[in-house]
Amino acid sequence: MLVVVSDTHAREESKLQGRTAEAVREADLVIHAGDFYREPVFDAFRSAAASLRAVYGNNDDAAIRDRVPEVRTVEYAGVRFAVTHRHRSGDTGLVMLGRGRDADAVVCGHSHRPRFDDAGRLPILNPGSHAQPRGNRPAHAELTPSDEGEGAELDGRLVTPDGETFETFQIAGGNAE
Template identity: 70%
Template sequence: MLTVVSDTHATDAHRLRGRTLEAVREADRVIHAGDFYREPVLDAFLAENESLFGVVGNNDDTPIRERLPHERVVAYEGAAVAVRHRSRSGATGLAMFGRERDADLVVFGHSHRPEFDDSAGVPLLNPGSHAQPRGNRPAHAELEPSADGNGLDGRLVTPDGDVFERFTVDAGGN
C-alpha cells in the first residue's frame, strides 16, 4: 500500500492517529506532500516508516529544506507519482508538472482539502490534512495495485477509518 499525507503543521510530533497511523505504519511507501513544519515532525514520521518520500512545503523550517527536495517522482507498482507541495497556477500548473515528468498521478498539498480530480489530463490527488484540516474533513489517501494490474485503486480516508471517496489511477497511460 502507498499512503499519502500532507500538511501536518506540527512542532514536535506527527499527530497521526487511528486509521491514518495504521496506514502509515502498514505502507510499503509513504508520501508526505509538505508542510511538516518543524524537523522533529519529519523525524517522527521516519520513526513510523523509513520508506517516507517527502517534499518541502512553504511553511517548513530550514533543517527540513536541507533534507528534502521541493519536488520528486516516486515509483510505486508501475505508476510514476510526481509530488510537490503546491502550484501557483493551480490545476493547470500541477497537470503540466505531471506531464513534464511522465507521471501517472500528481500528489500535492497546501489547501488542506482532500480531493481527487482526473479532469486535468493527469490525475491530481490532494490527501488533505490528517492533523489540521482547516474546516475540511481530516484525511489521508491510500492506494493499492488494482486487481487487473493496470493501475492503482485509491481511497480518501478519515483518521476514524471512514472511506469517503474512491478513485482509480491508470498506470503507464501518459
C-alpha cells in the same frame, strides 16, 4: 500499500492517530506532500514509516528544506507520481509539472482539502490534512495495486483518521504522454 499524507503543521510529533497512524505503519511506501512544519515532525514520520518520500512545503523550516526536495518523482507498483506541495499556477501548473516528469498522476498538498480530480489531462490527488483540516474533513489517501485489469493500476481511497472511506478512485499507470 501506498499512503499519502500532507500538511501536518506540527512542532514536535507526527499527530498520527487512528486509521492514519495504522496506515502509515502498514504502508510499503509513504508520500508526504509537505508542510511537516518542524524537523522533529519529519523525523517522527521517518520513524513511523517503513519508507518515506517527502517534499517540503511553504511552511517547512530550513532543516527540512535541507533534507528533502521541493519536487520529486515517486514510482509505486508501476504508477509514476510527480509530488510537490503546491504550484503557483494551480491545477494547470500541476498538470504541466506532471507531464514534464512523465507522471501518471500528480500528488500535492497545501489546501488542506482532500480531493481526487481526474477531469483534466492528468489526475491530481490531494490527501488533505490528517492533523489540521482547517474546516475540511481530516484525511489521508491509501492506494493499493488493483486486482483487476491489465497493466499497472491503483485502487485509491480517501480515508478519515476514524477509518471512514469517503471517496474511491483509480489511477492507471503508463498514461503519461
